[in-house]
Amino acid sequence: MSTSSRFAVAVHVLTLMAWADEESLKSEQVAESVNTNPVVIRRMLCELAESKLVVSQTGAFGGSRLARDPEKITLLDIYRAVESPGVFSLHRHPPSRRCPVGVNIGTVLNNVLGEVDSAVERVLSNITIRDMVAQLRPCANTDVVKKKNGTRAQVLAVRN
Amino acid sequence: MSTSSRFAVAVHVLTLMAWADEESLKSEQVAESVNTNPVVIRRMLCELAESKLVVSQTGAFGGSRLARDPEKITLLDIYRAVESPGVFSLHRHPPSRRCPVGVNIGTVLNNVLGEVDSAVERVLSNITIRDMVAQLRPCANTDVVKKKNGTRAQVLAVRN
DNA sequence: CCAACTGTAACTATATTGGTTACAGACGAA
DNA sequence: TTCGTCTGTAACCAATATAGTTACAGTTGG
Numbered sequence A, B: 001m002s003t004s005s006r007f008a009v010a011v012h013v014l015t016l017m018a019w020a021d022e023e024s025l026k027s028e029q030v031a032e033s034v035n036t037n038p039v040v041i042r043r044m045l046c047e048l049a050e051s052k053l054v055v056s057q058t059g060a061f062g063g064s065r066l067a068r069d070p071e072k073i074t075l076l077d078i079y080r081a082v083e084s085p086g087v088f089s090l091h092r093h094p095p096s097r098r099c100p101v102g103v104n105i106g107t108v109l110n111n112v113l114g115e116v117d118s119a120v121e122r123v124l125s126n127i128t129i130r131d132m133v134a135q136l137r138p139c140a141n142t143d144v145v146k147k148k149n150g151t152r153a154q155v156l157a158v159r160n
Numbered sequence C: 001c002c003a004a005c006t007g008t009a010a011c012t013a014t015a016t017t018g019g020t021t022a023c024a025g026a027c028g029a030a
Numbered sequence D: 001t002t003c004g005t006c007t008g009t010a011a012c013c014a015a016t017a018t019a020g021t022t023a024c025a026g027t028t029g030g
Helices: A006-019 A027-034 A040-052 A075-081 A102-125 A129-136 B004-020 B026-034 B039-051 B075-082 B100-125 B130-138
Strands: A054-057 A063-066 B054-057 B065-066
Touching: A006 A027, A006 A040, A006 A075, A006 A129, A006 B065, A006 B100, A027 A040, A027 A063, A027 A102, A027 B065, A027 B100, A040 A054, A040 B130, A063 A075, A063 B065, A075 B039, A102 B004, A102 B130, A129 B039, A129 B100, B004 B026, B004 B039, B004 B075, B026 B065, B039 B075, B075 B100
Parallel strands: none
Antiparallel strands: A054 A063, B054 B065
């Protein structure tokens, strides 16, 4: 249905930042984890920054980190930050006003779509980035290396 | 989020057919109510027919009608018939396998997206076409004409 | 046989997403 | 103050999906 991976990527990015703890990440590091171009990441980080989910710093030794604790960022926050609202759309062109169904179907459909959106938002509002990290840890094998390299956390594992 | 109005149009079409009762509708009539091209409607009717929601008849005096009672068609049936599954998509390209987050985020995200999809389907499965028609009737004003014209129901109102 | 339908292919227009290059501006360090 | 390293952002391209349109083969009832 959705042809967009924006939500998945945004959750990935914020989960990565939570994993990296207090260390700020460069767009190129994030892009390597997500497997895309740094500009794509920077564009998304701008949207996340507008929604106060991350803070970024320009200049040398700049980068981005979470704007608040991972347990205070829900997937609903992320959804609202990076996706246009509404799971479904109404008709591209409004239906006929000469048809008793066409003239009123929009109202009835809007009720339905509102219920759908509420259900989605209810699910997303109950999951935090902290939950995502917690679910991640059991998967992460012991050969993953997360060591200090100077003052900077080594997020990428050496495996492979 | 979704750039597709397929679900809305499909619900409109089936609601129109329920409104038309037993009479079969031509794609051109449906297209006029939806305000689009008959071929767009016929394409969609083919998908709905594959899912056994409508039956169509070719040839003169052909057309389409519901394959079963309106109360036995849920919005979930329609959703599955005309939309590709899943509210959200995962990454377009798989994340890095060298990153402990990237290698496992897909699994964790799939759990989340599964919960979202379940919530949406739960809502849609509790609404039938009969419900849609019932919600429509209070909106339809009394000046709407739904009279017999030969053996064929006059779905379009004369107003305007 | 004919007129009226559906089913379907082929083409176009439009929009969205994501990938890429390029560059201005910010900023810490020497 | 200069330099190297970042972000922010514009501009452009490619890929994909939707939907609108024309055209036509095939079906069917009269």
